[in-house]
Amino acid sequence: MLARAGDLSNALVVLPEMAESGFTNNPARVADGKSELFACAQSKKYGCYLQHGFAQARGDSFVNMVAIADPHGTIVARYAKTHLFSPTSEHAHYQAGDSVTVAKLALATSATHSEPAQKISNDDIAKVNPRRAVQSNDAVSVAPMICYDLRFPELWRHAALAGAELFTLSACWPAPRADHRRALCIARAIENQAVVVACNRVGNEPNTSYAGESFILSHTGQVLAVAGDKSEILTATIDMNEVRAWRAKFPALRDMRRELLGHCTIKDC
Template sequence: MAPLRTALYQGPGGVPRTSEDSLAALARTARRAADAGARLLLASELYLTGYAVGDALPGLAETADGPGAGRVAGIAAENGLAIAYGYPERAGRTLYNSVQLIGPDGSRLANYRKTHLFGDFETDHFTPGDRAVVQADLDGVRVGLLICYDVEFPENVRAHALAGTELLLVPTALMRPYEIVAQTVLPARAWESQLYIAYANRCGREGDFHFTGLSCLAAPDGTVRARAGVADDLVVADMDPDLLKASRAENSYLGDRRPELYTSLL
C-alpha cells in the first residue's frame, strides 16, 4: 500500500485571529501541503477560533455542519486533500472541544469531541465527549481522532490500537512547560501501541498561554519522522503502512497482552 503523506500545520501563532483569518491561512497552507504531495493536512486544537478566547467562546462556536465546516470542505476539495481541524462545536446548548475530519472530496468523514478536558478554561466552557474511539478510512488507512490532553492517557491510545487505528490524529494546544509530552511521551505512545501519531500543536503566545510548538509525526518504531520548531511551521512526512505492518510483526506488545489481569483498570 502506498504511504499516506501527512502534513502538520503549526500556526498561525500569536494572538487569536478571526475565523476568517484562520480559514485564509488554512487555504494557503493547504495549497503548500498539496504541492508537497500531501493527502492529509492536520491543524491544531481550536484552530478556527484560536484557543485564548475566554468567555467569547459561546458566540464563536458552531455546529459540526456549520459555515466553518463548509469553508474547510471547499478548501479540501479544491486541493484534493483531507483536512482535520479543531473547532468549538455547538450541539443545542452544549459546547464541545471538537476535531472534524473532512475528506479530499469535501465530505465530512468524522467528528470527535474531546473526552479529557484540561485546565480551568476547558472545564469551565466545555462538556467532555463520551466516545473514546472515533475513526474513518482515508486512502485505505484507518484514521483515528483524539485531542491534546487525551493522548497523554495511554488507555486512550491503546483503545485506538485495539480498534484498528493505524494513524492517530491529535490536534493540540500544548503549553509550556510541558514540552516533555511532544518530545518524549508521543514517540513512546506510538511505540507502545504500535501506530503512527500525528500531533499538530499551536505556537507562540495567546493571552496567558504560551504554546510549545514541536509538532511531530511519531512512528511505531519509536522514531520521529518529522518535527517542527517553536514558530509557525509546516512539516510533511509519510505514514507508511508497510513499515507499520513490519513493526507490528516485530513488536509483540498488542498480541502479548493479558486482559484478564487488567480488570482492576475498569
C-alpha cells in the same frame, strides 16, 4: 496556507486544536456552525483529507471538536475531546465527549518526498503521505485525539485495539510543558505500535506561550520530522507496510489482556 503546501492529493493534513480561533473558554463567541463547511470546502479544493479543530454547539453546551473531511468535501469522521483540562476550567465551558473515533481513510498510495519546512501562517500544519505497496482500497485506520487526551494512555489503547494504526493529536499545548508532550507522544507511538502526527499551535496569548514543535513519529517512536517554534508546514512519507510488519513481528497488541482494560465506546467511520 494550504495553497503553499505543495501537492496534497489524498494526503492527511492536520491542523491544531481550535485552529480557527485558538483555545478559548468562551465557545459561544467562536462556534458559528460554519467550521465543518470550511473544512469541506478546503479539503475538496486541495483534494486532501483535512483534520480541522473548532468549538461546536451540542445541545445547551459546546464540545471541543475535530472533524476530518475527505477529498470530496464530505465529513467522514468527528471526535469530541474526552478529557477536558480542569486547571483552566475547560470542563466548566465544554461538554466532554464519550467515545473514541477510528476512521478508515483511503490515503495516498504513491510515494512523495518530504519537503523543506516553509513559514506560512500563525499555526503549524502537519501533512503525512502514507506510502504503501497495497491497493488503494486498503484504508489506513486513523484515530484523532485532542491535546489533554495525550495524558490518558487508556484512551489510545482502546483505539489501537480497535485497529488504529495512525494517531493524530491536534493541540494548543503550552511551551512550559513541551517536554511532556514529546515524551508522551513517543510513548504512545511505541506502546501502540502506531504512527503519531502531532500538530501544535504557535504564538503567544496574554498568559500563555505555545511552543509549536509539531512532529511526526514512526511506529517505533522515531522522530521523522519536527518543526520549530515558528509557523511551518511539516511533511513526512510513511510506509504503512512497515507498521503492519512490526505489529506482526512484535505482537504486543495481540498479547494485551483486553479484559483488564475496561470498556470504551468506539465509533467506526
